[in-house]
Amino acid sequence: MTKNLYPSFGLLLVDDEPSFLRSLSIALERSGGITNIHRCQDSREVLTLLERENIGLVTLDLTMPHLSGEQLLARIVEEHPDVGVIVISGLNQVETAVNCIKQGAFDYFVKTDEEGRLLEGIKRAIRLQELRQENQELRKRFLNDTLEHPEAFARIVTADKGMRSVFQYLESVAPTSQPILIGGESGVGKELIARAAHDLSGRQGPLVCVNVAGLDDNVFADTLFGHQRGAFTGADQERAGMIEQAADGTLLLDEIGDLSMASQVKLLRLLQEGEYYPLGSDRPRRMRARVVVATHQDLGEKQRAGTFRKDLYYRLRTHQVHIPSLRQRKSDIPLLLEHFLAEAADELGKHKPSYPPELPVLLTNYGFPGNVRELRAMVFDAMSVHRSRTLSMEVFKRAMQHTNDRPLPHPVTRHTAFAPDEPLPTLHAVADQLVDEAMKRAEGNQSIASRLLGISQPALSKRLKKMREAEPDD
Incomplete structure (x- = not known):
């Protein structure tokens, strides 16, 4: 089995002392579970390694033959600005540390410091590099x-x-x-x-x-x-x-x-x-x-x-x-209905049935406190008792009736429906607006609209007739 490397990008340790590289590598793996480690003793090879490998963070010794740590820091910041650099020095020199930070180093540590501080600094730098890379990826995906x-x-x-x-x-x-x-x-x-x-x-x-x-x-x-x-x-x-x-x-x-x-x-x-x-x-x-x-x-x-x-x-x-809850993504309900019907038909050994065109309208006007799981249970229950060519809506209506009095998981916040600086509409006008909205949501289906309004269908039919009679003639 392939071992997962952490972090997803490489950590390059650069130092001309092989014993320090070995001990730091062991400490990082034991203390932080950091396994994606590259080691380099020759400072002249660092830039080539950065070109060839997916390196996200470099620890850099200041005093090395050939190219010094400060020279390498300047080159890395200029040529690989996305790579983080931690400088590690054998000497505690405040002025040098300040200059390195000014040049773009993420942090500066002294080798004689407590090992735990260095390890925590490297782990902190890894987490920040991860967040930076995630932000770049997220920006790219959303823009595209x-x-x-x-x-x-x-x-x-x-x-x-x-x-x-x-x-x-x-x-x-x-x-x-x-x-x-x-x-x-x-x-x-x-x-x-x-x-x-x-x-x-x-x-x-x-x-x-x-x-x-x-x-x-x-x-x-x-x-x-x-x-x-x-x-x-x-x-x-x-x-x-x-x-x-x-x-x-x-x-x-x-x-x-x-x-x-x-x-x-x-x-x-x-x-x-x-x-x-x-x-x-x-x-x-x-x-x-x-x-x-x-x-x-x-x-x-x-x-x-x-x-x-x-x-x-x-x-x-x-x-x-x-x-998001299912009632916040109602356009998914018809897709899920089709999906669960096919799944239930396959599991129960039945043919996938057709269903009344009003069924998706009925479902999209229901609150679904149990969300997708509740819709799936409804479909499987309806399929288990299904015998004819067209799926019955009665199972769905009964299930909705049982949960009709239960509050939604997050009750809707009450808000003012009327502008405080305008006169209130009459009760009659508000009732007409409510009926219009219910009919719109029910796509003209009186049975569904009456359920939304909490009245009987004959009562709604009577109300609609009065509204039509009250309309002025053209």
């Missing part, structure tokens, strides 16, 4: 309105512009190792989005999904980290956790908003340090999975209320996508 890998989204049936923007964003951020936070109401297809992000990442390992809702702290730790034999009563043998099962792949933590505060601390430490301890073990293991989290809750609101850690929230929302 293109998708480079539409096959990754083949499972998602949509023609919505908002969903296309989500796809373009995912293409830009999927190759990085930073977490992705997927938000959206229940039933919108968050797992499909996570799967697309995994496919786009190019990771060789699997996508492993864990629903963390209802897991107490001990079960959460055991599920994610695994345990050693004898770690607790009943642990008769070693068990790999989900992190290990998702190695070189993606770990999806669903319903992350339900995670307990104690488990939030464990997850934050995992994301910060990239290491974890299986229960009963004192030897750390490096996380080799990319973490994606999903929730139907508003994590911003939860952290303001004190039920979700602020530091974890900001760590998770490095990359964030929100999937």
Whole structure:
């Protein structure tokens, strides 16, 4: 199996001391999981390497034979402005450090400094380079309105512009190792989005999904980290956790908003340090999975209320996508109807039926609190009892009636419908406007319009007749 390299671009270490290059490489891999490393002892080869390899960041020793670090810095900034440079010197010279920063170096470190400072500086520079590259990719995709890998989204049936923007964003951020936070109401297809992000990442390992809702702290730790034999009563043998099962792949933590505060601390430490301890073990293991989290809750609101850690929230929302609800992309409903009818017919061994032309109109005027999942359930229920040539609308109407009194997940904000500086219309005029709007949304179908208005069809028919009679003759 091909090992995934991190970061997606190369890190070039330049120093004429082979022992320093070797020790820094080992420290970077052990401490930061950084494996996409190139090493160079001869400063004359650096520019050739930058031309040949996909290098995003260079660490540069100042004092080298042939070309000095300052000379190389000037050439890199001029010829490869997208490549970040960190200068490492054997001497603590403030004036030299200031000059290097002025020339365009990202940072300056002294070799005798604590190793941890240098490693953190390199990791910080990698994250900034990743964000810069993502911004460039995102700008390019939005300006060109293109998708480079539409096959990754083949499972998602949509023609919505908002969903296309989500796809373009995912293409830009999927190759990085930073977490992705997927938000959206229940039933919108968050797992499909996570799967697309995994496919786009190019990771060789699997996508492993864990629903963390209802897991107490001990079960959460055991599920994610695994345990050693004898770690607790009943642990008769070693068990790999989900992190290990998702190695070189993606770990999806669903319903992350339900995670307990104690488990939030464990997850934050995992994301910060990239290491974890299986229960009963004192030897750390490096996380080799990319973490994606999903929730139907508003994590911003939860952290303001004190039920979700602020530091974890900001760590998770490095990359964030929100999937619009089905009622926000009504043009997708006819497409999904066709798709689910074909899927249900195939699964149930039936012929795909035709359906009344009013059915898509009926569906587009329904709120779908359960979103795509609810529509799919309706279609499969209707297909399971279908016997004639044309699909009946009754199953759909009954399902809508059962949920008619339930509030939508996010209630519509009340707003003033009338200008405060104008006189109010009469109740009669408002009623006429409401009937007109209902008929427009129902595309002239009185049965659907009456459902929207909450009145019987005969009552609507009577109202329409009065409205026609009241119209002035030409």
